[in-house]
Amino acid sequence: MSIAHHKSPSEAPSAAPSQATLNTFISYPGQDKESSYGDWSGPILVTWNDENDQLNPLNWTSGRKWLNVLLIVMQATLSPIASTILAIGASKIAEDFELKSAKAPSLPxxxxxxxxxxGPLVLAPFSELYGRRLIYLASFACFTVLNVGCALSPNIVVLSVLRFMSGIAGSVGPSLSAGSVGDMFSVEQRGKAQALASFGPVFGPVLGGVMGGFIVYHTNGWRWLLWTVAIAAGTVTFLGIFFLRETYAPYLLERKANMLRKMDPNGDYRTEHGPSDMSMSRIMVHSLGRPVRLLFTSPILAFMAVYQSLIYGILYLHLITILLLFGPRPLYGLYTYQFQSGTTGLAYLGAGSGAFVGMVLTAKFMNRSFASALARQIKKTGDTTPTPEMRIPFLQMGMLVVPFGLVIFAWTAGRVHWIAPMIGAFFFGIGMLMGFVCIQSYLVDCFGQYSASALAAVIVARCPITFLFCFFGFEMYKDLGYDWGSMLLAFLCISMIPIPFILKKYGPMLRARTLEKMY
Known part of the structure; x- marks a missing residue:
């Protein structure tokens, strides 16, 4: 059954609808338009009018889609910028608050x-209940206010607590961006948009380091780092209020069904998404528990979470410890290239430029790789149905490039000219971005309408690992040096390389089992 929707909710009449009015909204199987809707007593399924329905985000114009992507990417980039922008000002925080511990300045x-x-444990499931737009706007408004509070913090305790809370609010961009892209682009077309959406979480921390170095140098303090983030976040929130549109199809269809229920209280209008026979409290519990449940019941998700956690943790470890290798003075007896006058932040461009090149390569070739895998399948079996496993060849290439870059960094840092370790970081950035985008796209393909929960599960797994990398990274390099500390990370990445081959073979079976449990 289908519901033909031609009016907005605000145009719904308050009185009971006439036969003619309701017939513009409803069509029944086996009945023509002149039949009385009162003769139909079964549930009425609310769907799109047809495959070209312009209310369906998949059918939006290219301009509308890319405007939405741009606004989403701005949030997905600004939040990671905020994560590292304060790292470059750690020494200023220590001076301002008279901190003696070496770890305390890294706490924020x-x-x-x-x-x-x-944050994604709550925000991602809520986005599947109340739509993406509301969660984006509400969370980023809170993010703006919390960063104002951080800039005014009187001590390290207040700063640390507010930074934790702003991290929760700011998680909406990184956790929902890939799912929002999946809402608007078909499987075959989403490669470029996913590359751009994934660029923010990867390049944002790099950009934060570069910006932070110059802001600290020219303001001689750390508070303007946070004022900059607050001003930018407020601007993005303001733009979102006017231009950001809802993309989540199940929510849009449910909103359409609610409008029809008001017009025809006697009709049993339902959508194909969601357990409509469950109470709201049960739906909330079921939805809020979904990311953790998926993380521990889906082998596919578990691997993707572990690998993305590893490469993301390495990225943050690299960004946090830039001060060791490129800072103005030696720390822990380690060699430093002694960059001066705010230029320390430029060292972030090694991994950052690699991430940029990785984004270009991914945007240009991931869709082609996917199409090539589909063509091979059609030639071999005649099956024209695309599968998520067609993302894996591109992921495998990225997984090979990551340890290559780490090995270069390991054996050049502190031994030769500073450009050599930056070249190693450059290759690491390329492979990391390729792997990051493929994982995001693969999970969106696998989990469909529950992609936000799947991506939230990955973020829930990776951020505690990243936290540990940030907190103990200095000690690792202090004990092992640049060479064997980086080689340890390379060995961990190499140990993960065989897993995609396993997923390529057994992925369909594992996905089927996961989806059975999820529903």
Whole structure:
């Protein structure tokens, strides 16, 4: 059954609808338009008018889709910028608050990362109940206010607590962006948009480091780092109020069904999404528990979470410890290239430029790789149905590039000219971005309408690991040095390389089992 929707909710009449009015909304199987809707007593399924319905985000114009993507990417980039922008000002925080502990100045950054990992547990399921737009706007408005509070913090305790809370609010961009892209683009077309959406969580921390170095140098303090974030977040929130549109199809269809229920209280209008026979409290409990449930019941999700946690943790470890290798003075007896006058932040461009090149390569070739895998399947079996496993070849390439970059960094840092370790970080950035985008796309393909919960599960897993990398990274390099500390990370990445081959073979079976449990 289908419901033909031609009016907005605000245009719904308050009185009971006439036969002619309701017939513009409803069509019944086996009946023509002249039949009385009162003769039909069964449930009425609310769907799109047809495959070209312009209310369906998949059918939006290209301009509308990319405007939405741009607004989403701005949130997904600004939040990671905030994660590292304060790291470059750690020494200023220590001076301002008279801190003696070497770890205390890193707490605001580490707790922010932990907050990013905690937020999706609630925000992602809520986005599947109340739509993406409301969660984006409400969360980023809170993010703006909390960053104002951080800028005014009187001590390290207040700063750390507010940074944790702002991490929770700011997690909405990184956790929902890939799912929002999946809402608007078909499987075959979403490669470019996913590359752009994934660029923010990867390049944002790099950009934060670069910006932070110059802001600290020219303002001689750390508070303007947070004022900058607050001003930018407020601007993005303001733009979102006017231009950000709802993309989540199940929510849009449920809103359409609610309008029809008001017009025809006697009709049993339902959508194909969601357990309509459950109470709201049960739906909430079921939805809020979904990310954790998926993380511990889906082998596919578990692997993707572990690998993304590893490469993301390495990225943050690299960004946090830039001060060791490129800072103005030696720390822990380790060699430093002694960059001066705010230029320390430029060292972030090694991994950052790699991430940029990785984004370009992914945007250009991931869709082609997917199409090539589909063509091989059609030639071999005649089956024209695309599968998420067609993302894996591109993921495998990225997984090979990551340890290559780490090995270069390991054996050049502190030994030769500073450009050599930055080249190693450059290759790491390329492979990391390729892997990051493929994982995001693969999970969106696998979990469909529950992709936000799946991506939230990955973030929930990766952020505590990133927190540990941030908090103990200095000690690792202090004990192992740049060479064997980085080689340890390379060995961990190499150990993960065989897993995609396993998923390529057994992925369909594992996905089927996961979906059975999820529903």
């Amino acid at each position: 950054t580490a707790l922010y990362v932990l907050g990013i990992g905690s």
